[in-house]
Amino acid sequence: MAAYQTIPHKLRIGPVELKNWLVLAPMAGITNIAFRLMVKTQGAALVTTEMISAKGLTLYQERTLGYLKSDPRERPLAVQIFGSEPRTMAKAAEIVLDTEAQILDINLGCPVRKVVKTGAGAALLLEPGRLREIIREVRKAWPRALTAKMRAGWKPGHPLAMDMARLLEDMGADAVTIHPRYASQGFSGKSDWSIITEVKKSLSIPVIGNGDVLRPEDALKMREITGSDGVMIGRGAIGNPWIFSQILLLEAGITPQKPTIRERREFIEEHFQLLCHHVGQHGAARMMRGLLLWYTKGLPMSSRFRGAIGMVKDLSSLTRAMDLYFSALEERDK
Ligand SMILES: Cc1cc2nc3c(=O)[nH]c(=O)nc-3n(C[C@H](O)[C@H](O)[C@H](O)COP(=O)(O)O)c2cc1C
Structure with a gap:
């Protein structure tokens, strides 16, 4: 920004x-x-x-x-x-x-x-x-x-x-x-x-x-x-x-823009890394599931993603679901 x-x-x-x-x-x-x-x-x-x-x-x-x-x-x-x-x-x-x-x-x-x-x-x-x-x-x-x-x-x-x-x-x-x-x-x-x-x-x-x-x-x-x-x-x-x-x-008199999909993704990934560092992978995956519901609210195609992450139990499936979703969004944005 x-x-x-x-x-x-x-x-x-x-x-x-x-x-x-x-x-x-x-x-x-x-x-x-x-x-x-x-x-x-x-x-x-x-x-x-x-x-x-x-x-x-x-x-x-x-x-x-x-x-x-x-x-x-x-x-x-x-x-x-x-x-x-x-x-x-x-x-x-x-x-x-x-x-x-x-x-x-x-x-x-x-x-x-x-x-x-x-x-x-x-x-x-x-x-x-x-x-x-x-x-x-x-x-x-x-x-x-x-x-x-x-x-x-x-x-x-x-x-x-x-x-x-x-x-x-x-x-x-x-x-x-x-x-x-x-x-x-x-x-x-x-x-x-x-x-x-x-x-x-x-x-x-x-x-x-x-x-x-x-x-x-x-x-x-x-x-x-x-x-x-x-x-x-x-x-x-x-x-x-x-x-x-x-x-x-x-x-400051400037009209703010919404974060781009890429900015959003990078931000979420950084948040996730910090959580992993501070609470460990298991706790981070649990907390991130809740946070992702908020982070993706109102984004295109979010309802299926939100449904999917509700079922995800471990870190690798969560990151895979996130990657798939954000790659699809970035593709759509091109
Ligand atoms: C999930 C949640 C947890 C909260 N926990 C606290 C807390 O620990 N201490 C506190 O003073 N207020 C707490 N609050 C109240 C918020 O600090 C704030 O006063 C309230 O949400 C109103 O502000 P908002 O309309 O900007 O959300 C909490 C609110 C929410 C939604």
Whole structure:
């Protein structure tokens, strides 16, 4: 894709100066090291790990510690933790301090039952006293940039966003991300960007808007409508990491092109190689099957390919199916 011709708007989080205003959302099961590295090649200024259990970290569980693995090329990196016990959260922050992460993010948005029943995630929006204590303890343990990512509140009619965002600022958070759906909504309905506008108006720390940025133009629209300092993208980047470079091109006044079949193929192959390197061939083949469904969404002749890879069990059949499909697409494009 073409080089950017203007300097993009920038975002600063505490001492961390980001090269632009685009952030990859934390997504459990998705934003692993390979995905983050690939997104970074498309210009995202900041990438975030998936949410990591503070308790799991403090128990030194091998699997949980594995989520902290990072690569120098993805820096600056934000690590997101979740939990409900102030001391455990602070202890987890100390463990993250041993990594190269520049930003620690506290999850105040996860609505999943397994998480909220422990008092963590979005459940913390119902307990300002506990939240205050968590931020106080974590702030003491974590001298680097501290952020939190929150929902609009627990359920409609109980708007909390402003109060909670102010509490976070008062307690020393360096930025707040807001996904303006209520926890009770899950992913239904549309995110209410007017809540981002309100939060932005009442804080002096940077506010990052999130929710329903699915096309490049949505990101510019969100920033313009809400005045947010940054924009975070989740689902819009799955199978479509080019969204970041496309937004930067749009910002520079250039109409972005879709990636060619060849570019797409090379990108997917690189993603696959990275996965193989980080999780081994077996895990990579399993994850890639899911990712390929996203990467090939809307492409010609994709339904047969998508049906075929659903049945594929091993790495060699997967690469063969991929080769056949992309060769057929390239042939068709000639
Ligand atoms: C598969 C999936 C996993 C997610 N995992 C997390 C997570 O670990 N931590 C978090 O704060 N939000 C998580 N989210 C929420 C996203 O970060 C984001 O707030 C939400 O998807 C709305 O943004 P979007 O419309 O750009 O997708 C997840 C979302 C999805 C779709």
